Amino acid sequence: MYLAELTYKVIADTDFSRAEKAIRQFHEALIFNGNVIGREFPTAWQQDSFCCRLVIPTTDALQRANISPRARQAEQQLVAAGLAYPQLKVLGMDIMSQHNSNSMADALVLFTTFSDMCSPLRNLADLAPLPLYQLQPAAGQDHETLIRWQIQFQALDEIQQQEQRVLRKAAENSLQQLNSSLNQQGRKLAKNLARQNKLPVYYALYSGSSKNCTTEADKPCPGCGENWRLTTPLLEIFDFKCDRCSLLSNIAWECQPP
Structure with a gap:
């Protein structure tokens, strides 16, 4: 940047x-x-x-x-x-900003966090952001729908990250549940972006907490129910990857060793 x-x-x-x-x-x-x-x-x-x-x-x-x-x-x-x-x-x-990917993109991931000041579309090779103006939008003449989705995602992520959390469960459920309105919108954007740019676009499904840390590492893909656990975490973040559902996710943060 x-x-x-x-x-x-x-x-x-x-x-x-x-x-x-x-x-x-x-x-x-x-x-x-x-x-x-x-x-x-x-x-x-x-x-x-x-x-x-x-x-x-x-x-x-x-x-x-x-x-x-x-x-x-x-x-x-x-x-x-x-x-x-x-x-x-x-x-x-700008020394305070994340910098764009220098690698060729064979696949993308829709991934953002509350602290990001960059494009929510990342190169799956290195998780570095790609400038949106270089990509075809999901719909319309620009990326307004995608940016507005990112704003909502980041707002909810910031709420559930705070030490004195307000509406923590409501925010976390929107981020974690596959069929929440937020994630339905994000997955639709990823699908449309894949079609428009002729590249695979995965959706990063956030996982912060779990009802059972004992079985967390073996949970099936929430989209198709199949095994999606990776032998080695992708980019040291994603423990799960489903090519059928174009989903990535992680073992819940609270279930990971300190």
């Missing part, structure tokens, strides 16, 4: 409200296409321009060839609001 700066020069009469709305809509379009990472971008007024700092997955992520039709439409709203097209300056590699 890279830290970048976008500068919006004022070229006609405007006001803070119009400028803020146009800049926000443009940023949202970039978020939902995977051109930028995160959801909060500090923006400063600098006499004759607005300056914003953000994180991008690659140095060429904001080239016009890589942005969506929705982002191009939002660019026109910038002009209507009295702003020039943004000028990009890449400041350097």
